[in-house]
Amino acid sequence: MVTKGLIVTTVLTTLIVSGCSERTDKSTSSVETVKEVPEPVKLTLYQRGANISDEEFRALIAEPVQKKYPYITVELVRSTQDASPVSLLSGGSLPDLLFANPGTLREIKELKAVEDLTELVRSTRFDLSRFESYTIDAIRTNGGDPNKLYGIPFSVNFSVLYYNKDIFDKFGEAYPVDGMTWDEVTSLARKVTRSENGQPYYGLHPADVDRMAGQLSIGAYDPNTRKATLTSEGWLRVFAANKAVWDIQGNQPGNNITAFMKDRNLAMMPQLGARLGELEDLHKQGVPLNWDMVSYPTFPEAPQTGSETDVHTLSITSTSKHKEAAFKVIEVVSEDATQLEKTRRGRQSGLKDPKYKESFGSGLQTLQGKHVAAIFQIIPAKPRFSDKYSDIAKNQIATAMNKVIKGEADINSALREAEELANKQIEAAINK
CATH class of the missing domain: 3.40.190.10 (Periplasmic binding protein-like II)
Known part of the structure; x- marks a missing residue:
């Protein structure tokens, strides 16, 4: 009897342990699946000062971002009389990202509503050395503090x-x-x-x-x-x-x-x-x-x-609840493929590589046969x-x-x- 009882107990114990192990494995697998598929993030980008067409926004920002990060969507919000920085900030609805010229960047900084990207650049190992030094220097100067970086170059207005x-x-x-x-x-x-x-x-x-x-x-x-x-x-x-x-x-x-x-x-x-x-x-x-x-x-x-130097920048607002996702947008826009498409459309890249000058305007019919080299003969003050x-x-x-x-x-x-x-x-x- 002792032997039979021992056998039954052992079998039951084995079944219980096996069941627990199976449930644990399923639970762990479920957790890992959640990690692999991040929650959807909807970001808004506020355009003020610098111009970007709906088509450029789609091709150079929204679609490349969603292609690499399907869970991130970016929507464009344009500045209007009713959607000024002050009104959006006071209403708690300032967008996550800012597409701006130097004047607008200073304006948002005066409101203490733009994020210093220094730590995000460091933690993601984002390579600032790829950019022409004058573009980064201009952003730091317009930000009013040489030790802080309030934006990343999107394009240079020549x-x-x-x-x-x-x-x-x-x-x-x-x-x-x-x-x-x-x-x-x-x-x-x-x-x-x-x-x-x-x-x-x-x-x-x-x-x-x-x-x-x-x-x-x-x-x-x-x-x-x-x-x-x-x-x-x-x-x-x-x-x-x-x-x-x-x-x-x-x-x-x-x-x-x-x-x-x-x-x-x-x-x-x-x-x-x-x-x-x-x-x-x-x-x-x-x-x-x-x-x-x-x-x-x-x-x-x-x-x-x-x-x-008139640099159009992408910045992150200090009020954004999705700063890491917003910086992923900046990373995608700074990648080679996006930069090449940008220059093909007639926007000057802030990156050093000569290939961006070589591809400049190749997608514009009106530039065929034109003296494109004139753009690059002058150094911005x-x-x-x-x-x-x-x-x-x-x-x-x-x-x-x-x-x-x-x-x-x-x-x-x-x-x-x-x-x-x-x-x-x-x-x-x-x-x-």
């Missing part, structure tokens, strides 16, 4: 001098060439500014005067004195260069983009790379413009130096110091330039008045 070949052909004048200074381009503009059969032709719409100042690293504000610096020799220099273009008899074009793209009576237009999309649209519509481009005009004292007080000073520049153009004030008087007004507003903001 500048070139676009020109209408038909106008130069019509008047028998030579096309502009690479390496021209502002004075040389202004002289060329005089040759093609005229009126024929009641049709005005304008030689050149100058660049924004502050953009020209950026080429020479001329700031509007001194953070040490907390004063505007609009009466410096540098500002006199760029105001005079800008005024020289407007002083050409008959050269008073209105909206430069309309004059160049639609009216087609503007010979030269110094502008950003974003214009390529509009030129491509004209091509697709069957009304292509006979255009080409050369390197952006420079100043003799700063040869090969273009406009300030280093970004100037910028904060909310420098923005106050810079806000006076356009008004001062308009007074000069209209003959309401000479350059010295206009800049002196602008500086005085800026200092009053800066003082009020400091004491607020």
Whole structure:
């Protein structure tokens, strides 16, 4: 009996243990399955300042991310009057990711709503050395702290001098060439500014005067004195260069983009790379413009130096509850395949590898046969110091330039008045 009891007990014990082991294995397997299939994550991306079309968002962000991480979806939220950073933040609905230009990045940082990516870069071993150093430096400068990184480059907004070949052909004048200074381009503009059969032709719409100042690293504000610096020799220099273009008899074009793209009576237009999309649209519509481009005009004292580095960035908001998933989006967008597709579509990559320059614009019909090399002959100027007080000073520049153009004030008087007004507003903001 003892033997039989022992046998029964042993069998039962074996069955119980086996059952427990089976349940444990199933439980463990179930847990492992959950780990292998993460919970779905829905991220929102807020577009403000920097432009991105619906098609670009789909092809360069949403689809590549979902292909690599099926559980992550990204939706686009565009900035509107009702969807400003302040209103979204106060309502607790600021998106997870930010697609922005330098001004917007500073704006969100002022609200203390953008995340420092330094730790995420370190923990994921994200390789910043792949990027051109000036792009990372620009983001750190715009963030106001060289030890913090508030974004990763999405693309670099380049500048070139676009020109209408038909106008130069019509008047028998030579096309502009690479390496021209502002004075040389202004002289060329005089040759093609005229009126024929009641049709005005304008030689050149100058660049924004502050953009020209950026080429020479001329700031509007001194953070040490907390004063505007609009009466410096540098500002006199760029105001005079800008005024020289407007002083050409008959050269008073209105909206430069309309004059160049639609009216087609503007010979030269110094502008950003974003214009390529509009030129491509004209091509697709069957009304292509006979255009080409050369390197952006420079100043003799700063040869090969273009406009300030204008990096469009992807950032993560400090309010996001999905920071790790959001950084995965940044990683995917920074991968080779996505970067190559981006450059193929006419967006300049911030990555060093020459292959990105070689593939630039290959997907755009309007760029076939164009002087694409002009884009890469100019080095962007280093970004100037910028904060909310420098923005106050810079806000006076356009008004001062308009007074000069209209003959309401000479350059010295206009800049002196602008500086005085800026200092009053800066003082009020400091004491607020």
